Amino acid sequence: MAFDVDLFVIGGGSGGVRAARMAAARGARVALAEQSRLGGTCVIRGCVPKKIMVFASQFRETLDLAPGYGWTLGDGAFSWETFRARLDAELDRLEGVYRRLLEGSGVTIHPTRAVLEDPHTVRLEDGGRVSAAHVLVATGGHPVRPDIPGAALGLVSDDMFTLDRLPRSLLIVGGGYIACEMAGIFAGLGVQVTQFYRGAQILRGFDDEARGLVAEALQERGVSLHVGTDLLCLGGPDAVFDLPAGERPPEPEGPSDGPVKVKPTHGAEQVFDAVLFATGRAPSTKGLGLEEIGVRLGRRGHVEVDRYSQTAVPSVYAIGDATDRPALTPVAIRDAMAFAETVFGGKPTPVDHEALASAVFTQPELGTVGLTEEEAREREPVEIYATSFRPLRTAFAERPDRVLMKLVVSRETRRVLGVHIVAPDAGEMIQLAAIAVRMGATKEDFDRTIAVHPTMAEEMVTLREPVRRA
Structure with a gap:
């Protein structure tokens, strides 16, 4: 049977766009449907605007710290209207970047909702139909409200x-x-x-x-x-x-x-x-026609896939937040790359989701990779190396802020099983620590590393004695 395209992607977020571009780069004819805005949750209503809002909110603390460093400042005033206009313009710019990347890769974009009629046919809300050798569900997730009155x-x-x-x-x-x-x-x-x-x-x-x-x-x-x-x-x-x-x-x-x-x-x-x-959030899989064609959905509505992102219907795949994998943008992107390599690159490529690093952009941030102390204790005997202290930047201005540096270490193998940081820019630090954890670094590898001084992160390589064993 001759198909209109080799791949039809439902969803134009980070995962869907990456899969479409990589498949097209391998010679596939690709189409993509997105009913909202290209860029998906991360770019339009998640990671990117959230991080920009974090930046905006931190200036109040900077103004509060300034007198402690000798600065005399006037009363600061924040204009939400000015900020919103700048934010909207930036999101428009980023959506344009995604569109140009798809068009430059030769991907046909359908700005409409798409559902599956059968394992190889996609019906578009504007009335069109497209047949595809493979279909990738990359519809992401959405926030949910509790079932309470009002x-x-x-x-x-x-x-x-x-x-x-x-x-x-x-x-x-x-x-x-x-x-x-x-x-x-x-x-x-x-x-x-x-x-x-x-x-x-x-x-x-x-x-x-x-x-x-x-x-x-x-x-x-x-x-x-x-x-x-x-x-x-x-x-x-x-x-x-x-x-x-x-x-x-x-x-x-x-x-x-x-x-x-x-x-x-x-x-x-x-x-x-x-x-x-x-x-909480839920996978955006309702009304896509998945169960009607034999794709299995889990209790939360997530698409059930194997380690190669393939569903129970051989021609249909799913990645990212539409599955039960960790709901992180880099996971969706890595899933997309593995999918393209598997289906269009001729190299079956599973994705290893173990020891994922992540950051919570609270103030201060929380960066984490590997096992928590509680998880590690249930698996094997461990040693905990940790310190909490007042960082120089805020201590000098007589602020009570504290940070945390923590290593969870196997007593048998000496491998660092987990790293947990609560500090300004913890997300930046944990990205580098994740490399060491993924490589199987031991506590002694950390100890042999000479510190960079004066920094908060130097405490990660100067923790000599465990604070407790379990």
């Missing part, structure tokens, strides 16, 4: 980059990395931030010692953090929540542009200018 009044992370104005007060519901990053950003921009998390400590799944220090830092920066607390319902500023049993108030149609009253599981009802739900 949830539609709340915002999700996508909305935070397009606000018309800064709220004076913001309630953030959630304790994952998105919730904590947003708390730091908006507190830094001068918003009164409250954070509810139903668990005992934020950043579940990260090293306990590191997450504890991040929680302290959030509170020192003005975030009112309440753990063990969740929301029961939301309403307008005059809402009455004590309705008869089994009765729910009318559901709002969308996010509120005015004050929102909330009823928490603990404490009194409160009113906020805005509420942000950062309570």
